[in-house]
Amino acid sequence: MKNGKATKGERASFSGRLGYVLATAGSAVGLGNIWRFPYLAAKYGGGIFVLVYVVLALTFGYTLMVSETAIGRMTRKSAVGAFRTLGKGKASVAGGWFNAIIPILILPYYSVIGGWVCRYLFTYITGQVSQAAGDAYFTSFLGSAAGSEFWFLVFALATIIVIVLGVEGGVERISKIMMPAMVVLGVFVAIYSMTRPGAMAGVKYFLVPNFSNFSWMTVVAALGQMFYSLSCAMGILVTYGSYMKKDVDVEKASRQVIIFDSGIAILAGMMIIPAVFAFSNGDAATLKAGPSLMFITMPKIFDSMGFGRPVGIVFFLLVLFAALTSSISLAETCVSTFQDELGWKRLPSSLFVFGIMILLGSLSSLGYNLLSFVKLFGMEILDFFDFLTNSLMMPIAALIICALVIFAIKPSGIAQEIKQSSRFTGEKMYSVIVRFVAPVFILVIFITSVLSVLGVFSL
Numbered sequence: 097m098k099n100g101k102a103t104k105g106e107r108a109s110f111s112g113r114l115g116y117v118l119a120t121a122g123s124a125v126g127l128g129n130i131w132r133f134p135y136l137a138a139k140y141g142g143g144i145f146v147l148v149y150v151v152l153a154l155t156f157g158y159t160l161m162v163s164e165t166a167i168g169r170m171t172r173k174s175a176v177g178a179f180r181t182l183g184k185g186k187a188s189v190a191g192g193w194f195n196a197i198i199p200i201l202i203l204p205y206y207s208v209i210g211g212w213v214c215r216y217l218f219t220y221i222t223g224q225v226s227q228a229a230g231d232a233y234f235t236s237f238l239g240s241a242a243g244s245e246f247w248f249l250v251f252a253l254a255t256i257i258v259i260v261l262g263v264e265g266g267v268e269r270i271s272k273i274m275m276p277a278m279v280v281l282g283v284f285v286a287i288y289s290m291t292r293p294g295a296m297a298g299v300k301y302f303l304v305p306n307f308s309n310f311s312w313m314t315v316v317a318a319l320g321q322m323f324y325s326l327s328c329a330m331g332i333l334v335t336y337g338s339y340m341k342k343d344v345d346v347e348k349a350s351r352q353v354i355i356f357d358s359g360i361a362i363l364a365g366m367m368i369i370p371a372v373f374a375f376s377n378g379d380a381a382t383l384k385a386g387p388s389l390m391f392i393t394m395p396k397i398f399d400s401m402g403f404g405r406p407v408g409i410v411f412f413l414l415v416l417f418a419a420l421t422s423s424i425s426l427a428e429t430c431v432s433t434f435q436d437e438l439g440w441k442r443l444p445s446s447l448f449v450f451g452i453m454i455l456l457g458s459l460s461s462l463g464y465n466l467l468s469f470v471k472l473f474g475m476e477i478l479d480f481f482d483f484l485t486n487s488l489m490m491p492i493a494a495l496i497i498c499a500l501v502i503f504a505i506k507p508s509g510i511a512q513e514i515k516q517s518s519r520f521t522g523e524k525m526y527s528v529i530v531r532f533v534a535p536v537f538i539l540v541i542f543i544t545s546v547l548s549v550l551g552v553f554s555l
């Protein structure tokens with residue numbers, strides 16, 4: 097999607113708004129939408145979670161996306177470089193690095209889940225439709241150290257091979273076909289799931305906000321999910337913005353990505369949550385299943401339909417593509433940070449990233465079997481990395497970005513950048529949120545989630 101290779105001194109760029117939106121949506125839509133959003137919504141209150149999520153995405157998510165993209169477009173650099181150019185001194189370089197480290201911590205455990213998807217694709221290819229729907233299938237897969245490690249390595253290798261060969265363009269081209277296909281299959285599966293007997297209670301749970309399900313954790317989880325799903329608060333959009341042409345409407349592009357990304361997440365919820373009610377009676381234990389939810393409910397849906405095997409194959413293939421485009425873009429960001437900032441060559445940078453993936457990913461994967469005695473603050477290792485990045489580091493990264501905007505660029509500087517290409521209709525809202533609402537709100541969320549993990553109180 098970048099217009100070929102950049103010639104010396106000239107940065108490659110997206111072809112226009114459509115190019116930018118497609119590329120950004122390709123990195124945004126991934127396991128976050130299909131795997132993570134439905135399980136969080138199921139766990140943290142259903143409709144009320146969805147409501148909080150959508151409000152946060154349209155206010156905070158929008159503010160952060162616009163800021164990061166504008167920062168990238170004005171400096172034509174990725175996170176660390178942009179912070180160095182705009183900020184003052186060492187502190188801002190450190191701020192840039194703090195952003196840049198987050199993808200390096202996400203990529204390993206992302207690949208573990210990618211491995212689960214590969215395993216289920218294989219399960220359906222070999223026709224084990226009814227076995228996969230059994231209650232213990234997922235746990236016994238996770239319980240085998242060799243099995244889960246093997247599939248994690250398959251996914252991690254696929255990602256790094258694409259990076260080393262530099263063939264991301266090919267994957268992007270395929271994913272242009274895969275994304276619409278995913279929407280079509282998603283609608284089909286969601287309708288099937290919603291029309292099962294008993295599923296309506298699930299539709300209601302997912303779509304109708306019930307304030308008695310609200311807890312502070314709903315907000316903490318929704319905020320982390322928003323950063324994660326929109327790929328913001330980790331410097332990625334700075335890089336994407338640096339490839340954006342000066343005539344692209346930043347606001348409109350950001351809104352389109354948010355709407356598309358949230359749409360896919362809600363669609364995934366419509367497949368999974370009604371099925372929890374239809375096939376497991378909506379019992380609390382399944383609703384709170386956490387990371388395993390998609391892998392428990394989808395096989396039950398496929399087993400109950402006539403063509404479970406082909407539908408299962410297509411479903412996991414599409415999820416695999418969504419996951420791969422995201423993991424490739426995560427890995428690419430990590431590799432280019434080392435290339436740009438430390439002057440490393442591409443191959444050593446890629447191998448270093450691969451090494452980190454193997455090391456931290458194996459910890460997450462073995463946390464369910466060999467290392468199952470290890471619990472970090474009461475969490476599985478994978479959950480811990482997820483919590484560390486989404487609930488602790490990204491709020492801080494978001495604060496750092498707000499600080500850069502408030503003190504170094506000034507909201508008017510961002511506005512000036514945006515107005516080069518279009519009107520800035522949300523300017524007032526933007527400047528109020530970035531100056532006051534976001535810093536205060538994020539700080540409160542951050543402090544309460546730290547205190548709750550430390551066991552000072554429970555949320």
Ligand code: TRP
Pocket residue numbers: 123124125126127128129199202324325326327328330332421422423425426
């Ligand atoms: N947004 C991606 C998803 O929903 C995950 C993700 C987080 C990501 N950070 C990223 C993808 C950076 C690409 C680049 O699955």
